[in-house]
Amino acid sequence: MLDSVWDGASLTTRVGPAVVAGGYTVLRMAFSTDSKSVVRLGYALDGGWTTAMVSMAGVRIMSLATGMIYRELNTATPVGLSGFSKDEDLILFPVFGALPDGVDSIEVFIPSVGVALGVPVVGASEAGFDVETALADAEINERVEPGPFELNSLVVAADGSSDTEKDEASTTVNVSGDVLFATDSADLSNEADGVLSTVVQQLELYPSGGTLGIVGHTDDVNTDEYNQGLSERRAQAVSDALGELADLSNWETAVSGKGESEPRVPNDSDENRQLNRRVEIILTPTDPGEASTTGGGAAVSSGDMPEPEGPVGRGPEGVGIEVGGVPARISLDSVTRIGEHLVGTVALVAEQDVRTPISLLSLPDDLLYLRMWYSFTTTGFTLLKGKERYLVNDFHNAGKYRPMVDGQMVPNLTAGTPRFFPAVWPDTGEQSVVLDLIGGKSVHSEILTVRLTDIPVMEG
Template sequence: MMLCRREVLTGSASLAVAAVLAACSAGGGGAVSSASPAGTDGASAVPVNSAPVVLKSVWKGEALTTRVGPAVVQGGYTVVKMEISVDSGERFLLGSSMFGDGLNINTLAAVKLISLRENVVYREVGRTPKGIGYIEPDSPAELLPVFGAVPDDMDSIELLLPTTGVALGVPVVDAPVAGFDVTAAIANAQIDESIHSGPFELNSLVVAADRSSDTEKADTSTTVNVSGDVLFATDSADLSDAADGVLALVVEQLELYPSGGELAVTGHTDDVNTDEHNQGLSERRAKVVADRLGELTDLSGWETTVSGKGESEPRVANDSDENRQLNRRVEIVLTPADSDEGSAATTGAGSAAGSGDMPEPVGPVGRGPDGVDIEIDGVPARISLDSVTRYAGYLIGTVKISSEQEVSVPLFLMQIPDDLLFIRMWSSYATSGCTLLKGNSRHLVVDFINSDENSIVLAGYISGTMVANDVRSLPVVWPDTGEDTVTMDMIGEDDAFGQHLAVRLTDIPVVEA
């Protein structure tokens, strides 16, 4: 089943970026004290003071150190300081694509400011005509992305760098102690007033491995979509033998809320047959599902409504057999009287989804910390995931892909297959295919829906050319599965976009932030 916290656009403040390269003066505010948290290639520890968070990565074959923070809120914006240095101390061309979003390669558009504790993200949508340029010896590059203002009481934030990692617990401080000129950073930023900054709430997605159901979970409601092809035979309103197994997932959600609430059951069809026929079929199917739920659990505390929408509200266009299958569904919306009951019931337990056997792997299998040999466009490479960090109800990891030879990376290598992609319409270059497999459920990459109604994943991306001895760092944020070790699985199915990477990494330890 898909467990998704469907989010609402809650703000529209503009934001922008100042990508300013500057030499750091001796004794400046960017110096890292002995109390600085030690970054370790992935999500780093939460700092206890105003020192920056340190991340290690490799870009174009060069080992880099990135210091993130502090952040400052001023004049309706949040400015975050980033310093990047080359570990070798040699002059290095950082280039213009390290932090771009594919369409805007010479910007910091793919950097995301996040509050995982508040389940929100802010977009960096400033545009600068300049590339990132060179890092000089003993003179780190200073980047100052500018976002919309976070709340006054927020003392730390997270920052996702798409080719580096996720910096956890970046301190938010007052301007006088920031160690950089906040006013100048905002003045130099190119503010695009037409683009909303957020905050946008985060969606946590869990999908049944057989694609039989999916769920959206918001703060006040839960929406479960159950496949009509699993519940019913073609053009029938009689429940199948497999129906109870899928409806048990709905019962599990209902029983999280002993105080009850409102329950809406709605039938939907594809566009085959007439409008009148489909309307009647959808109504009959909804009633049968509602009746069966009442037999499987006590609905006396739930005010239940039943309706059918026929073919009038498709999830996706009815332009293929696969899409019509997505549209044939029964939608069940729970609006509990006390939404806190569900949170209390699952505290410390992670997601309840994950019973049953894991599907068989499609590609090579190995322990995540050890890594697994793969091929990229016929060139030998290796993928690994040393650990994931548990923080504020999420798991954060940095997937590493390395190659000893130069290789051109296919655009869709890390993409999830299109039957799942079309539900969210994720960008092709992002690492949306990295799922955490728990039993027969896939926990997908966390995403958010921006003001343009586009779904954007909290993950890195890999595209273009990897040089010899390159190591790409691909940060990924998942919902917490509640386990001590996790399994990352990439499905690797053929679809209209080509072949995606198939691999399974097991025994990945979960560490506490």
């Protein structure tokens, strides 16, 4: 059961149980309010992921213990048009792909509401609702791939020198070419050893070794032939350095260059070209599970956090900010650890009605471009550990990386009425976390700069 507010009215959301039947997973969701006026959820559950704005497309079921996620498939229920009040609940039955055998509980991500934990998976006879009727009434969107999709993590150095992506099978570290080398040079800089320590820390998580790919990349300045040679020389220089910094005897190493042929982002600005100048190190361990016994799957961080650029306060109490010139408060009571992930719900409330900047809770453009996330979503909720930023988890579907946040534009705020923004992050491995919104500007609007500290981690 989750308590929240929608359209000025209290909202209680009761989630579960879930039932696997007929090749699908059916979930029961009940919404109630103490408002005497009719409440309509509108786009609340769509989460901005479709153009219909009356769907449940933003609801996801997750098995965070296994790092898997499923998309919603039922298009039959006109969520945004279905009203309810104090006298009658709204009952919905979103449908997902079938969970595998052995899963007895799940987590449910609900845009604008929160994340429901420990939702039971039961047999049809224990459901308390007519599973066959719920499936018969559903209209399955065959164009949507149901999943399961693997949750990915992305950790970036606060100074932009590297970023680390993890999935179930491999770890990829992208190291900035501008930090490793001078312009047009394959000679390593004085900073190279410090930056490559990120790679060394990852290698040490897997004593049994595996395969190690080291690939150089350039931007599109100069000729194809020149860039190909430069990328190869830079990859070899990094390989030689790693051989001195770490024991690679159990790693089968392959070194190559791609020149300008595989840009990370389009080469259409100086900022994008900087992202494309990189050396990519791909670790595919023989035993991916070793990380859990040698230090965990989270990135290893050291050093002091970057100085805050905006207001700072404890997460549970929140901190005062301004939104469009209006006093407001942002808070995060706690996060919950489940498997190798953290879940939590950020609350934002303003003292007066205010039109919200479209990119208020987003990442700055240079970080958005790493995944090509939309610039108006709530991707700005980064967890800061030392000099490392843990971005929200995402999953890859239909050629896009879809972040585990609310996909809609940040709605305008009504005086005294909180808005809720759930999110899922990689586990930092700490007992308390720091939420840091970086600030800056996007192509659309200014971005909020604020830091919340001392956010307790609860065990799920």
